[in-house]
Amino acid sequence: MNNPNSLRVGDHGSDVTVLQTRLVRAGQPLAIDGWYGAATEVAVRAFQRSHGQVVDGIAGPRTQAALTGTIDPLALTQNDIIAAAATLDCESAAINAVIEVESPRGGFLPDGRVVILFERHVFWDQLVVAGIDPTAVVLPASILSQQRGGYVGGAAEYARLAQAVTIHPEAATAACSWGRFQIMGYHATSLGYASAIAMAAAFAKGESEHLVAFVRFVQLDADLLKALRARRWAAFAKLYNGPAYAANLYDAKLASAYARHSAALSTTAEAA
Numbered sequence: 001m002n003n004p005n006s007l008r009v010g011d012h013g014s015d016v017t018v019l020q021t022r023l024v025r026a027g028q029p030l031a032i033d034g035w036y037g038a039a040t041e042v043a044v045r046a047f048q049r050s051h052g053q054v055v056d057g058i059a060g061p062r063t064q065a066a067l068t069g070t071i072d073p074l075a076l077t078q079n080d081i082i083a084a085a086a087t088l089d090c091e092s093a094a095i096n097a098v099i100e101v102e103s104p105r106g107g108f109l110p111d112g113r114v115v116i117l118f119e120r121h122v123f124w125d126q127l128v129v130a131g132i133d134p135t136a137v138v139l140p141a142s143i144l145s146q147q148r149g150g151y152v153g154g155a156a157e158y159a160r161l162a163q164a165v166t167i168h169p170e171a172a173t174a175a176c177s178w179g180r181f182q183i184m185g186y187h188a189t190s191l192g193y194a195s196a197i198a199m200a201a202a203f204a205k206g207e208s209e210h211l212v213a214f215v216r217f218v219q220l221d222a223d224l225l226k227a228l229r230a231r232r233w234a235a236f237a238k239l240y241n242g243p244a245y246a247a248n249l250y251d252a253k254l255a256s257a258y259a260r261h262s263a264a265l266s267t268t269a270e271a272a
Contacts, residue, residue, distance in 0.1 A: 007059040011036040022067040052077045076207035084215050090229045093265050097257035107180030107207045114203045116176040118160040120145045123175035130171045179203045179210035191216045
């Protein structure tokens with residue numbers, strides 16, 4: 001079963017029963033059977049839509065919090081996605097798919113900080129850009145290396161970032177992927193921010209800023225934009241996630257997520 005804080009189709013048990021009970025109390029017609037099937041997904045999507053959330057059919061922490069009356073002002077909304085899709089001239093379902101695959105748990109940690117992943121090999125390269133010899137820097141290999149890795153995940157990534165910041169704040173910030181779309185900090189100036197540090201500060205304002213950066217990022221790469229518009233997921237994943245996309249099945253995950261979101265949104269449009 002998935003993390004109980006993020007429930008989806010196929011999950012079952014007491015956590016799903018609680019979710020279904022809250023959905024029924026919120027006015028969704030649903031049998032409470034402890035199984036997250038198609039009917040529960042439809043109810044979750046309907047609740048998300050009526051509360052201005054990202055409509056993905058996944059009962060993540062924000063959806064579950066909203067079911068208890070808590071609203072997250074930092075959260076992305078489906079209207080944000082629709083506007084971004086109009087700007088990129090692509091389907092909103094395509095952006096929903098990218099969101100699901102890149103960061104299904106959202107762009108913020110439970111403690112309110114932006115989700116990051118510190119890349120030690122990128123920090124090495126960014127120190128070189130800053131005119132600093134990485135071989136002369138005394139840091140553990142988990143923080144500075146020419147090889148990928150050293151990941152600890154979650155809030156612990158900030159501890160890695162903090163050590164890197166003592167050497168060069170901008171290079172350290174540029175060596176992280178930031179937010180809901182995992183945009184690398186070293187892209188900051190090309191995306192219109194004064195620096196990686198400025199981009200990180202903007203991202204702290206809310207997920208809508210993460211989406212703004214994603215739109216700019218896609219617009220800067222004609223091939224990436226064409227791939228997104230045409231839903232050519234292998235091409236999109238190769239450009240967005242790098243050459244390891246196939247090993248990580250990013251293209252397959254994107255295709256599956258898109259098919260589900262497209263079908264659900266089409267059904268909604270027909271019902272309207």
